[in-house]
Amino acid sequence: MDAVLIILVIVFGLLIGSFLNVVIYRVPRKESIVLPASHCPRCDHELAARDNIPVVSYLIQRGQCRYCGEPISIQYPVVEAATALLGLIAYLTYGLPLEFALAVFFLLVLLTVSVIDIHHKIIPNVIVIPAIVIAAVSLLGLPLANLATPALVGASGWLNPAIGFLIGGGLLFLLAVLWPNGMGGGDIKLAALMGLFLGPYVIIALFLGFFFGSVGGVAAMGVLGKGRKDQIPFGPYLAAGAVLTLYAGLPVAQWYLRISGFA
Ligand SMILES: [Zn+2]
Incomplete structure (x- = not known):
């Protein structure tokens, strides 16, 4: 029941946060948010599924690319964790009706444009x-x-x-x-x-x-x-x-x- 839903909200939040990282990186560069698959910006190595686990991969690899050792920005796990947190707070506030979906939509747009604005003005x-x-x-x-x-x-x-x-x-x-x-x-x-x-x-x-x-x-x-x-x-x-x-x-x-x- 509640505990299961809370875990689901957090897991989906982390996954959506991972997608937002892609949006944040690619949209201002006018790149597709679907293709190509994620790759390291330095060595260009395509990232495997195990490199893409929100927050966890970052911690396991101690903030470095597994292939070339390039430091990975702390922004990635922070955006993922922030997305999960915003989703969780919205869930605890609204439960799961339409209001929750709309509040989450609003919060995630705010998060995404904020990070883009910091980088690209x-x-x-x-x-x-x-x-x-x-x-x-x-x-x-x-x-x-x-x-x-x-x-x-x-x-x-x-x-x-x-x-x-x-x-x-x-x-x-x-x-x-x-x-x-x-x-x-x-x-x-x-x-x-x-x-x-x-x-x-x-x-x-x-x-x-x-x-x-x-x-x-x-x-x-x-x-x-x-x-x-x-x-x-x-x-x-x-x-x-x-x-x-x-x-x-x-x-x-x-x-x-x-x-x-x-x-
Ligand atoms: Zn690399």
Whole structure:
């Protein structure tokens, strides 16, 4: 029963995470995500099934290619473990109905575009536009209730997703017009997608995203010696704000209203 389902969610999460690694590596390079089979980027040796076991292969081979000893990025097992963890949290929150599937879809799109954004400073249209279409069709067409945490409105009817879409996309569009070098088109589309799922609560996600982004930006300038001119990927911060809002949006809002004296 529950324990079996939890194990299944984790195993499927790891496998999907393994696929996301392929997407993360190949989509920005405009390569097929189906062919050819995975191979080592250095020695080009095709990876056997036993080299492709999520997390486990990395640990057994101590982070190296079995054929040439090339270090393998820690990003691979991290993405696999993160995917399983996001799936598990979604399962524990929603159980296994449609809401679970949609929440997982949202979380994994956020994870994928974040890692791509860190590497390439882009949020690919081929991911975010289909995600918006899938989210819009699902949110409007499926009998969903209670998509986000109970207090979040997410998917109750078409109005909240529509409002969120307009707020998220609209606000970042406005910022992009005001500061053309700061925000990219990908960020605008990502915020619109977040609005579909979070409804008006997308404002909290954006607020958190900007907060994390300014902390991260200051840290990058201080620790990494990056200048103000260096482009800082904003997608991961928006995504972090969205995940936090999905699970803790209402407490965060109440806390903010309390410390700011509004409630
Ligand atoms: Zn190799």
